[in-house]
Amino acid sequence: MAEDLITVKDLKMHFPLQKGLLDNLLAREKLFVRAVDGVSFSIKKGEVLGLVGESGSGKTTTGRMILRLLEPTSGEVFYNGRSIFSYSKSEMEKLREKMQVIFQDPYASLSPRMSIGKAISHPLKIHALYDKQEAKQVCLTIMEKVGLSPASFLYKKYPHQLSGGQRQRVVIARALVTNPDFVVADEPIAMADVSVRAMILELMVKLKKEFDLTYLFITHDLATCKYICDRLAIMYLGRIVEIGPLAEVFKNPVHPYTATLLDAVPVPDPTYKRTHPIPKGEIPSAINPPPGCCFNPRCHLAQKSCREHEPELARVGEDHFVACPVMSIKLRS
Amino acid sequence: MNNTILDIQDLKVEFPINIGTVRAVDGVSLKLNQGEVMGLVGESGCGKSTLGFSILRLLRPPGRIASGRILYHGRDIVSMDEKEVLKLRGRRIAMIFQDPLTSLNPLFSIGRQFVETLQTHEKGINKKQAILQAESMLESLGISKERLQEFPHQMSGGMRQRIMIGMGLILNPDLLIADEPTTSLDVIVEAQFLDLLADLCRQYNLTIILITHNLGNVAQLADRITVMYGGTLAEVGLSGDIFHTPLHPYTQGLLASIPNIKLDQPELSPMEGSPPDLVNPPTGCVFHPRCPQVMDICTRQRPPAFQKNGHQVSCWLYR
Ligand SMILES: Nc1ncnc2c1ncn2[C@@H]1O[C@H](COP(=O)(O)OP(=O)(O)OP(=O)(O)O)[C@@H](O)[C@H]1O
Ligand SMILES: Nc1ncnc2c1ncn2[C@@H]1O[C@H](COP(=O)(O)OP(=O)(O)OP(=O)(O)O)[C@@H](O)[C@H]1O
Ligand SMILES: [Mg+2]
Ligand SMILES: [Mg+2]
Numbered sequence: 016m017a018e019d020l021i022t023v024k025d026l027k028m029h030f031p032l033q034k035g036l037l038d039n040l041l042a043r044e045k046l047f048v049r050a051v052d053g054v055s056f057s058i059k060k061g062e063v064l065g066l067v068g069e070s071g072s073g074k075t076t077t078g079r080m081i082l083r084l085l086e087p088t089s090g091e092v093f094y095n096g097r098s099i100f101s102y103s104k105s106e107m108e109k110l111r112e113k114m115q116v117i118f119q120d121p122y123a124s125l126s127p128r129m130s131i132g133k134a135i136s137h138p139l140k141i142h143a144l145y146d147k148q149e150a151k152q153v154c155l156t157i158m159e160k161v162g163l164s165p166a167s168f169l170y171k172k173y174p175h176q177l178s179g180g181q182r183q184r185v186v187i188a189r190a191l192v193t194n195p196d197f198v199v200a201d202e203p204i205a206m207a208d209v210s211v212r213a214m215i216l217e218l219m220v221k222l223k224k225e226f227d228l229t230y231l232f233i234t235h236d237l238a239t240c241k242y243i244c245d246r247l248a249i250m251y252l253g254r255i256v257e258i259g260p261l262a263e264v265f266k267n268p269v270h271p272y273t274a275t276l277l278d279a280v281p282v283p284d285p286t287y288k289r290t291h292p293i294p295k296g297e298i299p300s301a302i303n304p305p306p307g308c309c310f311n312p313r314c315h316l317a318q319k320s321c322r323e324h325e326p327e328l329a330r331v332g333e334d335h336f337v338a339c340p341v342m343s344i345k346l347r348s
Numbered sequence: 349m350n351n352t353i354l355d356i357q358d359l360k361v362e363f364p365i366n367i368g369t370v371r372a373v374d375g376v377s378l379k380l381n382q383g384e385v386m387g388l389v390g391e392s393g394c395g396k397s398t399l400g401f402s403i404l405r406l407l408r409p410p411g412r413i414a415s416g417r418i419l420y421h422g423r424d425i426v427s428m429d430e431k432e433v434l435k436l437r438g439r440r441i442a443m444i445f446q447d448p449l450t451s452l453n454p455l456f457s458i459g460r461q462f463v464e465t466l467q468t469h470e471k472g473i474n475k476k477q478a479i480l481q482a483e484s485m486l487e488s489l490g491i492s493k494e495r496l497q498e499f500p501h502q503m504s505g506g507m508r509q510r511i512m513i514g515m516g517l518i519l520n521p522d523l524l525i526a527d528e529p530t531t532s533l534d535v536i537v538e539a540q541f542l543d544l545l546a547d548l549c550r551q552y553n554l555t556i557i558l559i560t561h562n563l564g565n566v567a568q569l570a571d572r573i574t575v576m577y578g579g580t581l582a583e584v585g586l587s588g589d590i591f592h593t594p595l596h597p598y599t600q601g602l603l604a605s606i607p608n609i610k611l612d613q614p615e616l617s618p619m620e621g622s623p624p625d626l627v628n629p630p631t632g633c634v635f636h637p638r639c640p641q642v643m644d645i646c647t648r649q650r651p652p653a654f655q656k657n658g659h660q661v662s663c664w665l666y667r
Contacts (some may be wrong), residue, residue: 213618
């Protein structure tokens with residue numbers, strides 16, 4: 016069995032809320048956004064873990080803490096068994112070559128004034144890995160690998176001269192140029208057109224095999240997970256409510272939230288009928304999360320105990336964990 | 349028989365730019381029946397929004413309608429004078445956009461924006477009546493009336509989107525053009541919104557043009573679907589027919605490239621190539637450079653719309 020590449024233990028990020036003048040005058044209590052509130056999981060070498068949840072559930076914040084782009088309020092992140100917070104500054108620099116990120120929006124993450132070639136080889140320059148000639152060669156090779164061809168022609172182009180699909184490829188090439196082994200892909204296809212999405216997804220699967228990569232694949236779109244993820248972690252209000260093998264979670268979703276999310280995925284078939292009603296209401300505020308289980312205000316199974324105790328993840332099957340005592344008890348009987 | 353509410357005839361819309369002319373809509377003919385939901389789908393840049401904007405004569409400069417007619421209840425919008433168009437806009441034909449934050453005024457409360465919309469269009473309505481109308485509109489959108497006092501930034505994306513549709517419907521139009529109304533929303537909120545749209549459609553006998561690049565979104569809601577490609581119509585048909593027996597090779601490619609969570613579809617098959625350059629569109633059928641079934645005639649002659657098994661399909665395979 017493969018060993019864990021990344022292990023996350025009880026990770027928390029509580030952002031202090033900007034206080035207004037009036038709050039200060041009245042000496043009101045300091046408020047926090049509990050963006051991530053106690054998240055634990057691990058990712059095996061060569062595995063793709065999908066981190067799925069609605070907007071504001073804390074997916075990006077989790078990804079940024081794992082890459083140490085953000086210092087957590089508390090908790091640990093281990094890379095190959097060693098805490099990344101124990102790395103010195105220069106050690107961290109080295110580690111950054113190994114842990115890379117692909118952002119959501121290729122428009123925002125590419126500088127309009129930097130040519131494609133410059134943008135892709137930029138990380139090589141930061142890490143001073145090669146001389147100029149070598150760097151160009153490495154860059155051209157990776158460009159061909161991600162389908163930016165002919166590379167020598169596109170090398171000198173600027174972002175606005177490329178199509179959306181090509182721009183997304185540039186962002187991927189830039190992440191892979193330092194030869195990482197772990198990549199956080201934060202909604203890499205959310206902005207893309209349907210036809211481009213399929214292309215990028217296919218490319219990411221191909222590159223994973225070719226470069227022996229491990230991904231944390233962040234998305235709110237469960238349907239795309241099916242084509243790339245091995246396991247899924249479902250996030251709600253800063254917590255993981257269910258985690259397990261993809262096929263298992265798809266076939267037997269246990270947490271009522273997972274079931275709801277799966278059911279809301281648009282199905283390209285006019286004869287398809289939803290099995291659950293769409294829940295009313297919206298994701299509550301992460302400033303004042305509801306007491307007990309964070310999903311209880313929207314849950315059709317909610318009982319008194321759900322409002323009193325914060326549920327822990329419990330095993331419901333092979334490698335499958337769920338934070339819902341009501342369903343866990345149901346399953347056992 | 350169904351009443352035709354909108355009859356678009358050979359519409360051409362152009363954007364003259366420095367390097368030539370973008371033929372954003374290039375000979376589109378389409379009829380809409382009263383009370384139906386028409387899904388308008390296609391890749392980015394194929395002309396969906398341009399078609400939507402032309403119906404309201406809201407094209408951004410340098411865009412202009414080069415030729416064709418848009419008959420709304422039999423009257424041609426293209427040749428109307430500006431005053432008449434103003435009367436239609438908002439009152440009879442409403443449009444909602446992708447990003448509600450850009451179309452709601454951040455400085456005014458939701459209530460004030462409803463009142464102003466009502467008072468500019470309906471002479472003689474007083475403030476109290478206007479507020480009452482706004483309150484009942486919010487109710488049918490599933491939002492409590494207290495929230496009229498709030499400002500746009502205090503609301504979630506899903507709620508703002510519902511407010512937008514409320515603003516669109518408050519003047520009781522019969523045609524609603526919704527341009528990617530759910531693109532910025534999460535799946536659950538999106539599903540809630542589409543349910544709401546379906547309800548409103550029944551309740552108000554609304555005709556809806558639902559623009560989206562995601563075929564999956566319109567499957568359950570749309571009665572019919574129009575697939576656009578490179579400024580032209582590739583295929584028009586009943587929703588069920590388009591999904592189950594797509595005829596145009598482009599529609600087939602589009603369907604194969606969207607994920608379906610309910611199917612054991614092991615892989616996606618992305619479409620080769622990229623959308624056409626609308627300044628120098630390919631000769632013949634605009635799709636021919638990407639078409640897996642391309643024939644000799646496709647490179648030379650533009651296919652007209654053929655009728656086949658209830659579909660209207662612009663492809664030489666069905667001549
Ligand atoms: N720097 C910050 N300061 C304060 N609050 C923040 C900050 N960054 C994120 N948040 C808040 O933390 C919560 C989680 O945000 P995050 O971006 O991680 O969510 P997400 O799951 O990635 O959502 P999305 O799908 O919209 O990208 C949100 O409520 C957000 O407003
Ligand atoms: N103001 C403009 N000036 C020049 N070209 C324009 C302008 N507006 C749109 N176009 C061009 O017209 C074509 C159609 O654009 P349109 O916005 O209608 O596409 P769309 O199908 O709505 O795409 P999307 O899914 O990205 O919204 C595109 O090629 C676009 O570049
Ligand atoms: Mg995010
Ligand atoms: Mg558009």
